[in-house]
Amino acid sequence: MTLIVSLLLPLLALWLWWPVQFSGRRQRRWHLGTSVALAVAGVGLAALWRMDVLAYAAEAWIQLVFGWVLAMFVMLLVWLALRELGWLLSRLAPRSSALATVWHGARANQAAAALIVLLATLGIVNGLKPPRVHERALVVPGLPQELDGLRMAVIADLHASPVKRTWRTRRVVDAVMATHPDLIVLPGDMVDGEVEDTAAFVAPLAELAAPHGVWVAPGNHEYYHGYRRWMAHFRGMGLGVLENQTARLDIGGRTLAVSGVGDLAALRPSAYMRGGLAPDLPAVIAAAKGSDAHILLAHQPKQARAAAATGAFDLQVSGHTHGGHMLGFDRWVVAPANHGYVRGDYRVGAMSLFVSSGAGQWDGFSVRLGVPSSIDVLVLKAGQLPGR
Structure with missing residues (x-):
């Protein structure tokens, strides 16, 4: 089940940045590449842990890092659902095309991504103390x-x-x-x-x-x-x-x-x-x-x-x-x-x-x-x- 869930992470990473309006292709590639690499790392960690070839002392730390990545993508899923709902409602409302642009704008999504990383890290600290x-x-x-x-x-x-x-x-x-x-x-x-x-x-x-x-x-x-x-x-x-x-x-x-x-x-x-x-x-x-x-x-x-x-x-x-x-x-x-x-x-x-x-x-x-x-x-x- 953990491995199956982790396979969805790259799709969420693509979904985060694909509709976002960037000023250039280089900026788009950097954002997509960073998020997809993090998601793929999560998949790799899950696979390595499930292979059960490492000492448990190493597996435990792999689990911890995987959990940090998974927590980020759980929160990302919430953000994406809210973002697309907000975008859809703003598209349906009259004279609100500017608001629709904000939902798929780079700044809003960069701020959301930064907040998600911060919250996931804080959550791990809270869990370990x-x-x-x-x-x-x-x-x-x-x-x-x-x-x-x-x-x-x-x-x-x-x-x-x-x-x-x-x-x-x-x-x-x-x-x-x-x-x-x-x-x-x-x-x-x-x-x-x-x-x-x-x-x-x-x-x-x-x-x-x-x-x-x-x-x-x-x-x-x-x-x-x-x-x-x-x-x-x-x-x-x-x-x-x-x-x-x-x-x-x-x-x-x-x-x-x-x-x-x-x-x-x-x-x-x-x-x-x-x-x-x-x-x-x-x-x-x-x-x-x-x-x-x-x-x-x-x-x-x-x-x-x-x-x-x-x-x-x-x-x-x-x-x-x-x-x-x-x-x-x-x-x-x-x-x-x-x-x-x-x-x-x-x-x-x-x-x-x-x-x-x-x-x-x-x-x-x-x-x-x-x-x-x-x-x-x-x-x-x-x-x-x-x-x-």
Whole structure:
């Protein structure tokens, strides 16, 4: 899919400058040549990465540069759609031929191209910098009063890699521990790369600690990079790995069940899969039977409808969407692909759903504009959701 999308980049590059009115052929050739060369470079980077012939440390940086190019062309597509709509409307309106010329003028398109490059670069910088902590109260229907005020830290989509190195993970761990959480959950996509490529960059996660444990559920990116080895490695670090499993926690005389299920990616066979298991809701429901409250860690928020339909869960915690990456892109592209869930809290039947914007994102599309990465601290509150 990435390679197919990248093949469209040269067409967008041609479309940007082809109708533009330049003062001379040399200027036209320079603009066309520069944009097409950038697009072809993006195609080449995608092909080189998909050939899988380089060490992952090199591939990760190739992904990052490709993501920068791809982000520019995503924004370029928006500009082209607006430009052609404006040009068409100005052509239809009386006495507006001058405005039509502006839409296809060199200055307007040069300014747009410069702004796109600036925004894409800013987006990469925003994506790579460490996340900040965002604390919020979250009402969980049916939560016993004894669990009211429980502080749960959420670290989703860390995507540790040779690009986002140990120092960044260290910053995340220090920030989480400074919040003094009662419980820490990691709902998937902790890593990119095989264990030998990335283990050093997740080492600080071994220092996470909370009175009621640190619990991990798998995400689709663990499935791409040696799933079984990563789960064993996380266990060796002292993290509580939940593979369609449930931890029953005694808190204030009440039993809180925390379950982790496999990722939906296992239901879509792919050549890039390196192990993984499908979600098994019945297994964790049976394991949590008799508990006073039940939290589900499911990487993709698309699990929420099926989970809510069982009536067995009080709260689902997910990631996967990275909050939608960019304003506009979040609502028009990412949300529809995830049943409308992109970031924040939702009500799904009688169940609460929280979707984290993520503490990181995949190197292949690290852009963030208006949607910062986040470490979330949820203060769970007993009560009813609005409207109930």
